[in-house]
Amino acid sequence: MNFRANTENAGEWLRGAGPLADVVISSRVRLARNLAGLPFVAKANRRQRYEVLESCRSQILAKPLSANTLFVHLNDATALDRQLLVERHLISRQHGASKNDVPRAVAVGSEETFAIMVNEEDHLRIQVLRSGMQLDDAFGQINGIDDMLEEKLEYAYSRRFGYLTACPTNVGTGIRVSVMLHLPALQLTGEIDKVKRAARDMHLAVRGMFGEGSDAQGDLYQVSNQTTLGKSEEEILADFGQTVVPQIVNYERQARQALVRDRGPQLDDKIWRAWGTLTHARVISTKEVLSLLSHVRLGVNLGRIEGIDIRTLNELFLLIQPAHLQRLSEEEMNPAARRIARARLIRQRLGG
């Protein structure tokens, strides 16, 4: 596979810039689409699945979708490569899992601004990822991709229901919008559970950084809309992007100011100890790193610690994970060896 572990020319969403970037790490729009005249992936036979794969592949690689699109047949990829793509948020955990009965693939656009999974739960899952709060831009780009694919692919569509999808929760627009939020202050003040409950009352899903079933590590939460039926894409976007997310961002900012005001020394202590540990540890787990990076990131955003680049921190969130670490080190490592290599990498990147 041609996919590199380093993030030098990739991961636009890692920039740490864009509107509300102190809280909103990235914005993501995803569309679920299926080809007309062919069964959903789970119901399709081998031949039909190959037919889906081939139709999608040729259309995805047709210009002008992207000049440098990388197309990866996942059944030909190593377990490490698949894990790399999962860690990079380019495929879902399920899509990266070891199962050889379904021919499946992913297309990754240049700078990783878009990724298209083929034969995941639906024939096509298109995602666009941007740094900061840029749902409208992401929506614009994904619409362009959707239109180009539709030029030659006929989608399964019902006048009554809209786009047809394998899971009923996606029927209709087939759109899911989500943001990755960094909520360390709500975590530290203990208000995070209140916010989670409120989000669920608004029919939002709140998950960890790797989507469904994953824990919230590093105080990173993926918040997304749940309903795709009965509202237009524009309504969903407006409601989510202009009301819901800014409200959560506001809660987090208020919690940060409360920490600065009421618990300044304890806050600084947490931030600086995190920095001290990251730059000095010799053995460290992914989970601990994510927690420490979270506190340092909070410190940078609040101006309590200076001279640290947010992009460097964002990249570390990815690079310290098992597959990235092994690819960067150019060797397979057991968990004990990884904990040592991880600590070394962090010191190199942070100048410890």
Added chain:
Amino acid sequence: MNFRANTENAGEWLRGAGPLADVVISSRVRLARNLAGLPFVAKANRRQRYEVLESCRSQILAKPLSANTLFVHLNDATALDRQLLVERHLISRQHGASKNDVPRAVAVGSEETFAIMVNEEDHLRIQVLRSGMQLDDAFGQINGIDDMLEEKLEYAYSRRFGYLTACPTNVGTGIRVSVMLHLPALQLTGEIDKVKRAARDMHLAVRGMFGEGSDAQGDLYQVSNQTTLGKSEEEILADFGQTVVPQIVNYERQARQALVRDRGPQLDDKIWRAWGTLTHARVISTKEVLSLLSHVRLGVNLGRIEGIDIRTLNELFLLIQPAHLQRLSEEEMNPAARRIARARLIRQRLGG
């Protein structure tokens, strides 16, 4: 009180030098003496206690015991000053406690190589403290002091029992020899309890860094002889200094080598994290500092971390304690304020 919190020209035993200094922080010899013809402190009346104090004071301050001996009447000293002397290991906790019924004092020799408590449990408690394993030198010095005091003071002495003391455990030679040992590796490998049991079987007392009733903080243990009757001072010294202590030192060194051999990365991790936390924390308790200093000291002694002066670490063991911290900061502080001042002092001293 004229006693300074800084340790620039004081605390010879803080040098971190002397034989076996990788494990033996300091050597201490103590003599218990009482004046003939006067009751023990607990049994004496007010007038008799003053008589003891005055006799001892004039003899202690007579040349040539020490040119710059500081004589402190503890009932005239502030609570902070008394605590400072306790933290400095110049008086016992009991002697520094708040009680005004007994006129009590301490004489501190230049460089703090000796201290003489008056009206503690016995009329006189003489101690000499040296860095590293220097019991013989300490014994030589304390004998000199003892002889000079005896020129004019008549000690309570029995041909049958030897020196008479308030507590029967001190009767006889009245000598107690002890060493302060740094045993982090025995702690980390879990062998410390075995060593403690063995020490008790040999009739040794094993205590924390502030003597009786104190916990072992910072992996510092004060080991001392228990019996003073039936053996000559020379026998006690030879047995303790040439057999017992070198044996414990050997156990600790073996444990250190085992850590280096079997758990190198974990050892380095502990050492470097301790350093990272000491140089970055903003709020820190005495207990945590002692534990972290212990690991850094181990790292320096094993050559796993460089460019750090052992004396600086040894001094911090003292300076971060409540009374020293307040004296250095020139203000009284509540515990919360001390935790902040303590973190600041450590960063200043270690260049964090």
